[in-house]
Amino acid sequence: MNQGSSKSSTAPSQTATLSAVSLKALNKNFGDITAVSNLDLEIPQGEFFSMLGPSGSGKTTVLRIIAGFETATSGQVFLEGSDVTELAPFDRDVNTVFQDYALFPHMSIQLNVEYGLRARKIPKAERAKLASQAIESVKLTHLADRLPHQLSGGQRQRIALARALVLRPKVLLLDEPLGALDKQLREEMQVELKRIQREAGITFIFVTHDQEEAMRMSDRIAVFNHGKIEQIGTPREVYESPASSFVASFLGVSNLISGAAAKELFGSDQLVNVRPERIKLLKESSKVSEGEIGVKATITDVAYTGANTLYVLESDGGLRILATRLNEELPGQELGLEAGDRVLASFRKEHVAKIPN
Amino acid sequence: MLRFSRTSRWSLMAIVAVVLIFMYAPLSVLILNAFNERQISAWPIPEWSFKWWAVAFESEPIRAALLNSAIVALGAMTIAMLLGSLVAFALSKYEFFGKGTVNLLVVLPIALPGVVTGVAFSNTYSNFLTPAGFQIGYFGMIVAHATFCIVMVFNNVFARLKRMNPSLQEASMDLGEGLWGTFRLVTFPQFRTAFAAGALLAFALSFDEVVVTIFTAPPGVDTLPLWILKEMARPNQASVVNVVATVVIVLSLIPVYVSQRLSRTENEK
Numbered sequence A: 001m002n003q004g005s006s007k008s009s010t011a012p013s014q015t016a017t018l019s020a021v022s023l024k025a026l027n028k029n030f031g032d033i034t035a036v037s038n039l040d041l042e043i044p045q046g047e048f049f050s051m052l053g054p055s056g057s058g059k060t061t062v063l064r065i066i067a068g069f070e071t072a073t074s075g076q077v078f079l080e081g082s083d084v085t086e087l088a089p090f091d092r093d094v095n096t097v098f099q100d101y102a103l104f105p106h107m108s109i110q111l112n113v114e115y116g117l118r119a120r121k122i123p124k125a126e127r128a129k130l131a132s133q134a135i136e137s138v139k140l141t142h143l144a145d146r147l148p149h150q151l152s153g154g155q156r157q158r159i160a161l162a163r164a165l166v167l168r169p170k171v172l173l174l175d176e177p178l179g180a181l182d183k184q185l186r187e188e189m190q191v192e193l194k195r196i197q198r199e200a201g202i203t204f205i206f207v208t209h210d211q212e213e214a215m216r217m218s219d220r221i222a223v224f225n226h227g228k229i230e231q232i233g234t235p236r237e238v239y240e241s242p243a244s245s246f247v248a249s250f251l252g253v254s255n256l257i258s259g260a261a262a263k264e265l266f267g268s269d270q271l272v273n274v275r276p277e278r279i280k281l282l283k284e285s286s287k288v289s290e291g292e293i294g295v296k297a298t299i300t301d302v303a304y305t306g307a308n309t310l311y312v313l314e315s316d317g318g319l320r321i322l323a324t325r326l327n328e329e330l331p332g333q334e335l336g337l338e339a340g341d342r343v344l345a346s347f348r349k350e351h352v353a354k355i356p357n
Numbered sequence B: 001m002l003r004f005s006r007t008s009r010w011s012l013m014a015i016v017a018v019v020l021i022f023m024y025a026p027l028s029v030l031i032l033n034a035f036n037e038r039q040i041s042a043w044p045i046p047e048w049s050f051k052w053w054a055v056a057f058e059s060e061p062i063r064a065a066l067l068n069s070a071i072v073a074l075g076a077m078t079i080a081m082l083l084g085s086l087v088a089f090a091l092s093k094y095e096f097f098g099k100g101t102v103n104l105l106v107v108l109p110i111a112l113p114g115v116v117t118g119v120a121f122s123n124t125y126s127n128f129l130t131p132a133g134f135q136i137g138y139f140g141m142i143v144a145h146a147t148f149c150i151v152m153v154f155n156n157v158f159a160r161l162k163r164m165n166p167s168l169q170e171a172s173m174d175l176g177e178g179l180w181g182t183f184r185l186v187t188f189p190q191f192r193t194a195f196a197a198g199a200l201l202a203f204a205l206s207f208d209e210v211v212v213t214i215f216t217a218p219p220g221v222d223t224l225p226l227w228i229l230k231e232m233a234r235p236n237q238a239s240v241v242n243v244v245a246t247v248v249i250v251l252s253l254i255p256v257y258v259s260q261r262l263s264r265t266e267n268e269k
Helices: A059-067 A109-119 A124-137 A153-165 A183-200 A211-217 A235-240 A245-250 A259-266 B006-033 B051-058 B060-093 B099-111 B114-129 B137-163 B167-174 B179-207 B211-216 B224-232 B235-268
Strands: A019-030 A033-044 A048-052 A074-079 A094-097 A171-175 A203-208 A220-225 A228-233 A280-283 A292-304 A308-315 A320-326 A342-348
Touching: A019 A059, A019 A203, A033 A059, A033 A203, A033 A228, A048 A059, A048 A211, A059 A094, A059 A171, A059 A203, A059 A220, A094 A153, A094 B167, A109 A124, A109 A153, A124 A153, A153 A183, A183 A203, A183 A211, A203 A211, A211 A235, A220 A235, A220 A245, A228 A235, A228 A245, A259 A292, A280 A320, A308 A342, B006 B235, B051 B060, B051 B235, B060 B099, B060 B137, B060 B179, B060 B224, B060 B235, B099 B137, B114 B137, B114 B211, B137 B179, B137 B211, B167 B179, B179 B235, B211 B224, B224 B235
Parallel strands: A048 A203, A048 A220, A094 A171, A171 A203
Antiparallel strands: A019 A033, A019 A074, A220 A228, A280 A342, A292 A308, A292 A342, A308 A320
């Protein structure tokens, strides 16, 4: 998909004044259920933006409101500065890649990709050419005459992408598009999606519940919970400085410490988080070095997970601590720690992330 | 899969055979007698002939009855296609107060005894509409047929729409196609076989209907089944009746067969 016009390949920074999508005070209720609660959001042009959260957190509803499939109970939706709140889906310059791909089962792959061009009254010869190029760009030219049910899941996914991107939308909405693919294919598609997004310069809004997927691809991530955004930031920001205990535990594995235990260790009873991979396990008799915090603990469980080993510790103060160590050596040649062993769990002070609320 | 012993398999097959013979032997006798040279049905058939087919073909009343049957069936089918699919759309896509009741009321006419439907329509026409100045006549018969034909289209289309992936219509609109274009290019192709299958069943149902027709046919108007019923009262017309009955059987079976094929090819996809 490298037919990017000069306009859409403009660097985001030059057009940063005009957001690709902006949501103002958005609310959506389904009966008594509040799906989206007073949401404000600005997504700059050319960004790969992910909406991450558990199911029912409102992320898909927000996507569907941007697409126009749902109408907001209150609030406004802007696309490149113009108010589209009242516009029907077919009057909005955004396109969607559906979770189940939604390819038209009675049309060939070629006709599926031509569909949007046809709706835009593009002459027959021209739309056939554009569609063929789009199919070629996802390397499926040999399947153009097939019907969707004759394609594999991964192929359908790429056609769904081609069908949306051939229209050169301002914004592409992706609703858990990789959810139905197996792990290997999913990782291939993650790389592919990221490449397409960079080359086309189109704003991608990507809905997922898979934190690893969101971290791998996104420029920024919005973490959703109960219809609200708990935090927006780069993958590094949301992982290293989570704004809430929900964010800390939803992204990766966390050791949330609060109250008396925190007071004793850090001198403040504020909630903090230490990531398991930052915790080193030393001999119990070791000295804590400068700038580090040490906790004496007993190993209660050891789980080998391939690349890592997970240690579950219980501190003398009754704190449950998770620690992961990279398996740089063959099993049995590394730390050699077992359940029941006494250790000193130590971590650097700058690895302690304070959680505001 | 359930496995049967050899004995139980044979006895089950025998039961099936007996049931099928009971169902179809009378029909076969009737069809064979349509080629009987004599005026009265008999078994075994003494002499074969196409004589009565020629008589039936020439007969003015039979031609008129056939035309009436076709007009009524096509009319009832058209009404059923329109209303049946509209109701199916409403009930499959929207939530509203009284939805369950509407569903029941649409399906009910197929379960009502024909004689009840017939009397109800006949009374309504003669006691309300005629005094009020509406001469509903021929059209009244079509409307009465449509009440139970709607169910055929409704059931088929409703089942298909229920199974249809709602994101297809969203995808169409997302790609820039408007409401009418989305219906024409995406929604309708998704249910058109169910629509056609339902319509054919409606046609077949109306074509051989007799009870409601007795009550609602205007004076002097006969459909094929009505003509048969009247001729049966006369003793010497048996063979022509057999010919007409054979035509009714064939014209009812073809739509049912085509309808089943349509539903099957769609389900195999």
